[in-house]
Every structure is written in C-alpha cells, then in structure tokens.
Amino acid sequence: MPTSPGATRRPYLIAVLALLASLFAVVQPAGPAAAAVDGMTVDMSTYGGTPTYRASGFIYGLGQNGSTPAASLQSQIKATELRAGGSQIGCPAGGYVNGSDTARWNAEKAYYARAKTTGAHLEMILAGLWGADGVCTVPRWPGDGGNWSEYTAFVSQVIADVKAAGMTGSDVRWDLWNEPNIFFWGASQAQYLEMVRRGTLQIRAALPGAVIEGPSCACNPADAWFTTYLDYVKANGVVPDILSWHALPGDPAVDAANARSALAARGMSVAGLDVNEYGAYGAEQQPGPSAWYIARLERGNADGARANWGMVGATPSLYDTMGWLVTANANQPMGQWWVYERYAEQTGQRTKITPGGNAAHDGIVFQDAAIHKSIGIYGATPSAATGQVGVTYTNIPSWLQKSSTIHVRVERMPSTNAYVAAPTVVSEGRVAFTGDTLTVNLDWTNNLDAYAVILTA
Template sequence: MWRRVGRLLAVPVLLMVVVVVPASPALAAVDTMTVDMTAYGGTPTYRASGFIYGTSTNGASPSQSLQSQIKVKVMRAGGSQIGCPNGGYVNGGYTARWNFLKAYYARARSTGAAFSLLFSGVWGADGVCNVPRWPGDGGNWTEYTTFVNRIIADARAAGMTGSDVRWDLWNEPNIFFWGRTQSQYLEMIRRGTQLVRAAIPGAVIEGPSYAGVPSPSNSWWNTYLDYVRANNVVPNIISWHDLPGDPAADAAALSGMLSSRGISISGTSVNEYGAFGDEQQPGPSAWYIARLERCNCDGARANWGMVGQTPSLYDTFGWLVTANANQPMGQWWVYKRYADQSGQRTKITAGSSHDGTVFQDSSARRSIAVLGARVGASQGAVDLRYTGIPSWLVGNGSVNVLVERMPSTNAYVSAPTVVSNSRLTVSGGAITVPINWTNLKDAYAVTLTP
C-alpha cells in the first residue's frame, strides 16, 4: 500500500545548469514511465535477487563477495546432473548430491539467502540422467518414503530445519522432469508434504514449481489446486516459472484462483525466470525485477547451463558473471544497482513495454531507479517523468541526475557506462529524464541527488 504525502516543495528559479556528460541526440519517444514521489511505502527486500544452481559444486565460486554485493535472497538447487548418466538417489548416487546440497546451503546461509531444497534433483530427475523408477511406480511408495525420510534425517543432522529452508518437492512436474501421470504426482506431493510437516513442524513447503504460468483455463493448475486444498497439503509458497511470462499478471491470475477456492498462502515465488538468450540480458532482467517487485513475488533466475559446457550449471549465478573467470557482466550490474536501492519503495507507473523499480531515501538524500525493457519492446527514446519531487532532493531549484547504462554483453563489464551526469530544473515539482534506449537488451539506472 502506497503512503501519500503532501508536496512541500518550493520551486525557485534555476540559475545554472551544469552538464558533465552530454546526452545522446534525442530520438522519437516510444514509451513513458512516471514516478510519483509522493506515493511510497515499504523498505527494500531485494526479493527478485536469486538464482537456481550457479555456484561450484563445493560452493566456493564465484566469489562470496560477488554474491553479497547483489544481496541474493533465494538460492535453489537439488544436485542436478551430478554423476550423470546414473546419478541421484534412484541410481545409488545420493551421497554426491547431498554433499553438494550441504555446501550450497552453507553458501546460502553465509550470505543471508533462503535455500530451496529441490527433491527431484536429489532423486535424479534432472532432465539429463537416467530415471529407471519414479516415486509410486506400481502403487509402491516404500522407496519414496525411505527417500524422503533420509533427506529429513540428513537435513536435521546438517541443521537445515529452519525457516530459511524451503522444501521444494519437485521441479516442473508438468513436463519431462516428471515421467508419470498427474494423479501419481499428486499422491507423491500428498505423502511428501505430510512426511516433512510431521517431522519438521513449521517447515516451509514450496510448489508446484510448474513449467509455465498459473491460469484459470489451465486444467493442470485447476486439478492441482483442488487436490491440495481437499487433502490439506497446500504449500506455504506457491511457485511457477516465467520462461517467458509476466510475474505481475501471473500473480494476479493466481490470486483469483486461490480466492475462489478459499486458499490462503504465505507467499509466491517465480523460482525460475528469464529464458537463456535475450531474456538473460540487462534490459529484460531489470524488467523482470520490476514485475516481481510489483507482485511481491520472490524470484530466482533460471539457469540453462550444462555440466561440461560453457556456461555450466555450476557457474555464473545464472548468467550474471562470466563463465570460469567469474567477472561481472552487464546483468550483474543491474542486480548491483538493485541492491544499492534503499529507503522507501516509490510508485512507478510502467510504460507499455518498459518498467522499473524506484526507491527514495531521505536519509541518504538520493533516489535510485533501475529500468528495463521486456523482449519485443519498441526501440527509441523513453521518457522517465518524476512528479512530486521532495524538497530534500532539490538544491537551488534543480536536481542532479546521473544516468547509467548497463550494457548487453557476455563479457566482463567493470562498471556501468555513464550516459549523462547533469542538473535539471525542477518545475512544479517535476522533471523529465529522456533516455535514448538504442539497444533493448540494455538496462538503465537513474540516480537523483541534490
């Protein structure tokens, strides 16, 4: 809920405008975003900063500093691809995957991130390994019960029983990660949820981690929601994958589906977002961050790496840093500027294909906006309009505007590119910052200071 305050800004006449770095020639405007600085509320959670896999199997690289600087809040893994083609519990390869999970959890805990423990990866259902048996085959649930109880026992021994662990019982059960019927999957979820909750009171269950978005016209989703409600196994956090998608629109659709069934949950998570390629570039990454902030959804970047290839599944934080060398790329800087945001989340009205996240901090006397474009956006100039600029941001009738570009490149980027650093006259409490968005894969940050 936004909190509105009255504007207390007097607007003196500007005597001087100092342009440090000239902006590019203006292009025809194709989109507009508007920031209302009188409407704000809520401190940063950095909830969109997360990834699936992305570190080495021993949890040592990329460096902890690179992770801490972007304030990662969600890490998700299950040991996928380790020991393939015959890896995972179902192939007698449980220990190697569990050892990885302990290292991954230690890394998550050391940086304050929640850890999503992915059962399907531990089992061996990772899309690469052979899966000779699936839980419940032939109506026999003995092996699955033994499997879940072993994870529970090992999690207890490792101290992995707190609210920072999310029990994600299967990945993408509507496609090849689950090789049986939906009814067999649902029975597995019922049994697994009951086992975990009985052994670990307060355990945070996450699911279904569906490969696609929630929709009232989707029969799989309707069957799932009806079943978990009827069997009292509703997860604490409902999750899905946007590859592609729009988290804000998808969360709104889910809300209606839950409301019609009287289902309450504690949160939502888009625990894989951003398809490899165009979507895992700075501009679309910043757009996804903005959409996740809009729906108050947690987010984890998808990871399309394969063991033995570049990038690897166990590298790059989900394509934020360079493979092997582990140096920041343009998209890492998007998350760094997101992590730099402080103060109060501020209302921004999205454009037709551009969106952003804005915070204002009266103590630090600054406001940072992180702006992105969805794949397929129109190319050209985008206007960022600020209204209701508070008096503490204004000096001598003007405000300093730093515009930075996070470039689209799969190579090392030492810092964002300074596009302009200039003073703009505040008129009626408002300014307009034009951005010549010549590459839709780029993202921008705009920092206002007195």
C-alpha cells in the same frame, strides 16, 4: 601573436556550454523532432515498503562445493534465494533412485553453507536428490505401480540428513519436485499429486516448521494443470507454504495477480509467491529484460530466482555463472550483474511507477529521504520498441531539491556476454526544473540494455 584573455577562455566556455546542452538534452521533455516511443511515470508522493531484494535469486550457478564464484559477487547483489538439488551430478546414474545420492547431498549442504554466509535461504529440490534432472537416467518414479515404499524411504533419508546437517529452520524451503508438468516427471499428474500429498504429510509430521514450496511447474497459475493442483492440495489439506511456478518467458506481475485470484476463489491462502525460475536463456538474461523481470516481480510482490541453463562457456556447466550474471570460468561481472548490484543499492521506500505501454518498459524505484537519494532501475522486454523513452518524475520532494535543481546521473548497463567493469555513465550533472516535475529521456537504442537513474540533492 599573443592571445587575449577572452580568446584564451573562449574554447573553454564553448566546451562547457556544449556539455550543459548535452545534459539538458538528456533530461528535458522530448520535443516534436524527437518523439518518445514510450514513457514511464514515477510519482514520488506515493511510496511505501522497504527493500526486500526479492528478485535477487538464482538456481544452481555456484560450484558443487559452494566456493565459486566469489561470495562477494553474491553478497554485493544481496541474493535472497539459492535453489539447488544436486542435479546432473553422477550422471547417467546419479541420485537416490540410482543408489548414488551422497555427492548430490554434499553439494546441497555446500549450497546451504553458502546461503547462510550470504544471508540467503536455500530452496532444496527433492527431484534433483531423487535423480530426476533431465539428464540422468530415471529407472523409476515415486509411486510406480502403486508402490510408495521407496519414496517414503527417500523422504525419511532426506529428513534424517537435514536434521544431521542442522538444516531444519525456515531458511530451507522444501521444493518437492521441479517442473512436474513436463519431462522432469515421467508419470501421470494424478501420481504426482499423490506424491505431493504423501511427501507433505511426512515432512510436516517430522518437521512441523518446515517451509514447503510448490508446484514449481513450467506453467502459469492460469493453466488447467495449475488449477488442478490447487483443487487437489486444498481438498487433501496439503497446501504449500509458498506457491511457485516458472516464467520462461512470462510476466510475473500478471501471473501473481492470477495466482492470488485463484487462491481467493478457493478460499486458500499461502505465505508467499515465488517465481523460482525466470528469464529464458538468451535475450531474456541480458540487462534490459533482467531489469524488467525485477520490476515485474516487485510489482507482483513475488520472490524470484533466475533460471540457469548450464549452456555457456567453453565447458558449459550448471555449476557456474550465477544464472548468467558473471562470465563463465573467470566469474567476472557482466552487464546484468550490474543491474542487480544497483538494485541492491536501493534503500528507503519503494515508489510508485506507472509502466510504459503494454508494460514493455518498466522499472523499480526507491527514494531515501535520510540520504537524499533516489535510485531507479529501468528495463524492457526483448520485443520492446527502441528509441527515446521518457521517465517523468512527478511530485519531487523538497529534500531532493536545491534551488529548483537536482543532480541527475544516468547509467547504462550494456548487453554483452563479456566482463563489464562498471556501468557506462551516459550523463551526469545538476539540472534545473520547475513544478516539481522532471523528465529524463533515455536514448534506448538497444532494448537489451538497462538503465539506472540516480537522483541526489
């Protein structure tokens, strides 16, 4: 029996209506039956500051010759910082203190060459060049027994090497030691501080424009070890250009505020802050926590470099995975790489966002009037509540609107230690709203996932 035109169209109309209903379910405010577990608010009338991509750095993560992973994987995320010192090369007797520093210096030069080609700066860890990397044997520490001649000769050698390699510009930061408050330093804090004084004065005498960073401790600016460091460098005229520490785990926004308070209390100033290792191995290096760390670094106006534990893959290596952004050996993007890729796509002006309760959910949002687009990236801590999380956009500008509608694309960056070809599109379509306010509800069932919300006119 032939069907009528209306009967033919009916299944199609039902499918369209179902699709629209599902889209509106994503972006409309949560009702009583689906109460949100948390929420964030984006005020699009308050903005300022162009992108710096300051959170896109990592420690080691490239091959020793700097050729892998592919440079495109690094340039697409606009990595701003590479941090390395030749660690673990030549163990158990590697590094200057063991009379075996050539291979480590060659790796340092390779990282610098890669940094230059991809627009990043290099942070040079002198501890690694010395041989203190947590793996190799360290027979002596700088200043042991009050003898500083070996350390002075070591710094002179590094200065000569950087001059010969053309590495004397501001695109190289001198990191005098890595995590000197734990086992990477085998002497007293007083001996470490004397090393800082001597090394800083020697470097600045030879290279007045050198950028020195420190203390790069496994601590935070509220710790007694850190404040002792600040008091010493001020009293001895060796304040670093960049103040640094690690968050493993930690909250860069809180730590940055504490650092600035500590500096202000002492009448000190620095050119910048750098959380030059962040994200503890495991859950914190998945998409959700990665996006959260980006948001907190941006909120604290601090640079950042992902930690690298060299503990992944069939043959674990410090010289692979870009800080666990790509798969081991195969070097393919994982979910967290896509977080940084979307971060790298943000243009325009940084926009005000109020984080969720206890800052368990946070994000970084940019809006660009020139291209009628806003990209927001949202993350969570590993312990954040799961469920519906509302992101409310207020004061939506007229250039993002068309007849009181806006195009909304919601993407999920999944938590998986495997190749992810692209983010998962959760929903996409035009959405009607009133009063210049729109709530996008994210069904956050796994707090290790991250989300991107892309608004276009």
